[in-house]
Amino acid sequence: MENKTETGALRGASLRSEVRLKKKRRLADVNNRTFLLMTTPAVLVYAVFFLYPTLTNFRYAFYQWDGFLDAEFIGLNNFVRAVTNDDVLIKVLGNNIEFSLLVVIFQTSLALLFAVYLVKNTRASLALRTLYFFPTILSSVSVALIWQFLYSPNFGPINTFLRSVGLDFLALPWIGSETITLRALAFTQVWFHTGQMVVIYIAGLQQIPKELYEAAEVDGASRWQQFKSVTWPMALPTTAVVMAYTTIQSFRAFDLIFTMTSGGPNDSTSILATRIYLSAFNDLQFGYAATQSIFLVIFIVVLTGLQRRVFRAKDQ
């Protein structure tokens, strides 16, 4: 008797849950359509005004076009020119590599250093983090104008200071030199974004278990040994993130470089982004500019792929 009611109740329950499940599925199907509909405004704006022009951009790589008259199809001529007959492009690629390398190396190591120094949430370290982060909120144009003044060869504060302490030989033409200016720009970029990377690093460092440091201390490890055997390996994933961000940012330094030097003198500070813009809007070679933007994409894909591989290898 008792058994029967129990199985009956069980059957009822499973029936109810089956109904519930069916209702859930039907609802999910109906709702799925509405959810997809919710994405359409964004998809339309993005597809029409971003994806489509990005694709036509690639199409122009096969055309000769001055930006006004009809574009003329010239096949792979632009690519042939880029690879075999464009010394400036080779120079620009070299600049881009040097600029990005300098920025990545210095920004990552400085950010790690400051993050180690400021990892504890004391009042002083919070204040310094806020100060270091401050340049991030400024516009690249503002930063460029400030550093253009500081770097001025004749009256700039940096050189005035260096001369006043007798270091005349260091008072270099920071702006307007074919050899130094790219490095001066890299320094400004590091000044601009290091604070942001410090914050990312600190978030990573604070997740390292305290026990590891305690164990290292028991073993009598020095500060440097602790850094080498605990902090560095444990922070490796964060380092990967910081390096990836910094690399992408260094490729996007268009605003800064365009305002400060426009790629000059003599293309010595041009990176791919500025060269693409100048090819199109100064030299009126829109087709050729589009070709160079393909090089930029390839360059970035290769670089990020390489970085990912390096860090995956290190992780294993």
Add this chain to the structure above:
Amino acid sequence: MTYKITRFLALTFFALLIIIPSLVVVFGSMKSDLELLTNPLALPTEWTLNNYRKLLDSSEIALSFKNSVIVTTFSVVLTLFLASLASFGISRVMNVTGRFLFVLFTAGLAIPAATSIIGIYQLFVTLKLTNTIHGLVIINVASTLPISIFILTAFFRQLPQEIFESASMDGAKPLRLYRSIALPLSIPSMGAVSIFLFVITWNDLLYPLLLITRSDLKTLPLAMLGFRGEYAIEFSMLFTAVMVASLPMVIMYLLMQRAFISGLTAGAVKG
């Protein structure tokens, strides 16, 4: 001991590296050019706002300021609306289409802005959107959707599914789920996204440079680029412009440091 000394020296050096240039700009905006050149670090001999008055009278900076406010406000609000709606949709569609849409949007993250400028310029000329404020708003929205959707989708996906399931069993329609559950829960993430959208849109030079040539439609960064040519290298005036352009961001940063830092860090990929 040596650790403490090097730590102190390194931290102080970088702090001064940020404080000194900032003071040079603040003081410089109140100096004559001659005073700025001869004594860049000293306090201004006379605390005046003459440079500000001169800049307001002799340039269209007030107009540029207004343009920047309009462009930034509309761009941020529209992006937030479209992105949150789409992100919620994407996070609820549990099939291939949902995943495809997510990949489609995040693909835009990997493409640097400079890559598509020729296509964008050509499209905007054809559609007669160059030299218009709404054209600038459209390209800002289109180009910031990927990063916004990337962040917001990640947020919606980590919400417990049960809330939405039980609410829809009780008869709540998708739009109602969005309005009454998803939106209120996502206020912190939306805040972070809106802050970095605000900062990158306010500070952007590339798109105004690409699309705007009329001086009465320029935004602040583009106008500042023009001043540099106009005022030759009269840095006291340029610094006054830097102050005007940066002040809104600086004030908001001082008021909401934490929100700014976490918001801008979330959007760091956008540079």
